[in-house]
Structures are given as structure tokens and as C-alpha cells.
Amino acid sequence: MSLEVIEVETAPNPTATVLLMHGLGADGRDFVSIANELSLEAVGPVRFVFPNAPVMSVTINGGYQMPAWYDILSADLTARQDEKGLRQTQALINTLIARETGRGIAANRIIIAGFSQGCAMALMTGLRYPQKLGGIMGLSGYLPLAHTLAAERSAASQGVPIFLGHGKRDGVVPLAAATATRDALTALGYSVDWHTYEMEHSVCMEEIADMNAWLLRVLADGRSA
Secondary structure (H helix, E strand, O other), rough: OOEEEEEEEEOOOOOOEEEOOOOOOOOOOHHHHHHHHOOOOOHOEEEEEEOOOEEEEEHHOOOEEOOOOOOOOOOOOOOOEOHHHHHHHHHHHHHHHHHHHOOOOOOHHEEEEEEEEEHHHHHHHHOOOOOOOOOEEOOOOOOOOOHHHHHHHHHHHHHOEEEEEEEEOOOOOHHHHHHHHHHHHHHOOOOOOEEEEEEOOOOOOHHHHHHHHHHHHHHHHHOOO
């Protein structure tokens, strides 16, 4: 199985990739407009890769079939987790990262990012990836399988830049889940660029501006590494 993707390039011959995963029930088109709001010319041509999640039954939604990176088993996102689904999707995302390195993009010029479920997958995958990536950007999400991270994280991930943004009024992924994620990562020695916003389960212009500044910084660092 492989993932269908939408690709947008800011200019020919990209030298960096941002792989951005959508949230539950959405698709790869969901963040194309937000990517178009970013101004990354200073770090050279960038390829945005927006994968489409597979369609599956989602337990919390009565078994209704929808695009999902893994099953959601209960309202308490970390009480019961779909470990099999998380690991299957991790392998698919690993394949997409390897595809980018195969196209000539250095691992330290690849940003793995996501919103909500996509954020969970970005953290799940990026922290375990055997090469150091350019960064991990998590929006309105949480850290899945947190209890396995200390044993499973890659040594290469230790210095990876991490951006976490979350709405203070998020009713889908509570702010407490995001602060717990931040604290768990910090306890393991990761440096987290932490932001909260006066919003619900969404993205706002202030967050886009912060994402833009962070991407410029980490991709500039990656180019000189």
C-alpha cells in the first residue's frame, strides 16, 4: 500500500520538502491554501507534499468510514490507542520521506508536519526516524504512544527542532494533551518551540506567521548543516 499525494512546488528544482498531514476526515487538499500563505523564498524552492490518509472505519464516529491515519477508539485520545494503525501509517510516512531523499532532498531539509491526527503522526514518525530531519511541526495534536518513545526514539532525532502550536479553546484535542506532549518531549531533552493561540481546533493567521518564521529559521540552519 502507498499513499496518494498532492504536491505543490514554490519554484522548480526544490531543495527542501515540507510533508504535511491533514486531520481526521479531511484530505490532502486541506492545507494547500495555508501553504500558499507562507513566504519561504529566502530558503530556496520548497516542495510541499500533502498525503491523503486511507479511508477506514473510525470507532468513535460509530464505525463511519472516513480518511484517517489511525482509528480513534475513545474520546480520551491516550487511554486506548490504535497502536497497529499508528505503526502501519508510520511505515507509510517513512516511505514518503525516503522518496524525498531519493529525489535528492537531504534528510535535514525535510520537515514533517501535521494537524491533529496528522500532528500525532508527525511526532510518531519524526522522533523515530533513523536520520535527523529538518524539523517536526505539530499543530493542534498530541504525542501518541508516549510510553514507548524513550525506548524507540532514534539517536538522530535528539537535536531535531520541534514546533508545537495549539488553540487555548480546543475542544477536540484538549490543551492539556498538548502541554503534556510538550512536557514529555522536554523531559526527554528535546527543544520545543511552544505556541498557544486564542482559537479552537483550527489554524489562525498568527500561527501561520509563527510557522513561517520557524520554517525560515530551521530550513536556513539545514542548508548550512
